[in-house]
Amino acid sequence: MKTVIHWFRRDLRVSDNVALSEASRRAERVIPVFIFEDAFRTGPDVGAARLAFLLQSVEALRKNLAELGRALIIRCGKSEEVLPRLCAEAGAQAVFANKRYEPYAQRRDEQLVGLLNAAGFGFELFKDAVVWEESEILTQAGKPYTVFTPYSRAWKARPLPPPKEKLKAVSQTSPVPSLPSDTLPATTEEMGYPLTQTIPPGGERAAQELLRRFMAGPVDAYAESRNFPAVDGTSRLSPHLRAGTIGVRTILAELNLARDKKAVRPPPSAGSVNGADIFLNELIWREFYLQVLHHFPHVTRGAFRPEYDRVAWSENQEHFQAWCEGRTGYPIVDAAMRCLNATGMMHNRLRMIVAMFLTKDLLLHWQWGERYFMRQLVDGDMAANNGGWQWSAGTGTDAAPYFRIFNPVTQGEKFDAEGKFVRQWIPELAAFPDDMIHQPWENPLLLSRSHYPQRIVLHEEQRPKCLALFKAVK
């Protein structure tokens, strides 16, 4: 095969990229292409933060490719129109891409196979975004796993694949034809999505830097510190895993190195012993939810357990607005939501707290929260977001059901004991002492002077209402 188009999608990197490596191994000329699809700027889940991260990451990819003497060809439009035309223009025999797992993306790829083949071009997809995909880890009965622990056991029992080599500089003997390229919008505002959040930098180098920083220290204490939002204890790699600015094999190789180094030096504290193992588990959760999405695509439309589609959720729009804007009167919930609105990021512990609060205290449909998250998050990912929301609402794969209800006060006291995180995002509460920061209503005088709102619901009253709602459909 002489010329192959590598179509970059959720794999915006030149290292550890399976389809790109295959293209360079099998073709003399590889033409790197990115298609800015119309769908990126339409649809209910589009968010400025994710779009901005995408634009930054494509720009970083363009620069990385240029350093290798390769030009990234950008085309705006629909892939089903752009790709056959581009194959003909470039004299390419095939398009290579890495596989996507969302139901809509899989449907589109199936159509593309037919379309490109009919026009005389090949279309090959490769496993890249995950270590093990949906058909590789099944129960002994050949069924998909619906419980995480046995799934993760089966996942870990397999040998890990090493990272793929970085793309090489272009060969002088096989120059790539020069093709016209479109320019991307300079800002998300041009697309009708003004960016109001301060988001982390995109691109492959930013991802490598985060990985290096995390493996050089925080991974050791991860088992403990990952629960505390005021501590910089997690990798912050989720936007990169979503955009594909880092390969999962690269992360695993670095994790193994960190584990080996740890074997020769004593652990700094008892809590740090399992840091690498717990981190690995989180990466497996990501793959678990991707395979749930593949095998049970109905989760995008409703509860994993359909009986919970009958829950009579509240439709109180004022409560929903207060939750979105961080005005519920519960400091840990409000601080988390304000952080999300300002940065497009939210710590995992906080995601669980605010999701529980929306569903179990405000009794609002989890899909309202799911959608709001998708619009705000830099890392908004259909599988992980849906899995996280259904887990929190108690409608998902998890056997621990709806009666797991977080108390927002005790969660705050446990995971933000000194109120450091709360004070960062709710300056109105600065004057409250540590022992009252999570229940400011205990000091009505100070609260009335603070401009911080009263609670919109009382947790102790909502809890039994929530249990009754779920019991009614059991």
Ligand SMILES: Cc1cc2nc3c(=O)[nH]c(=O)nc-3n(C[C@H](O)[C@H](O)[C@H](O)COP(=O)(O)OP(=O)(O)OC[C@H]3O[C@@H](n4cnc5c(N)ncnc54)[C@H](O)[C@@H]3O)c2cc1C
């Ligand atoms: C309600 C809710 C919504 C969520 N929405 C998303 C989402 O849209 N996108 C997203 O990537 N994650 C989502 N998560 C999972 C998790 O909160 C984030 O992955 C994590 O906070 C990202 O921070 P980090 O990269 O520092 O994670 P780390 O703790 O460093 O974990 C490493 C990686 O493992 C993966 N991971 C960690 N926890 C989970 C998890 N529970 N489920 C799936 N993958 C996980 C992520 O890719 C993450 O980058 C959601 C969780 C909940 C409870």
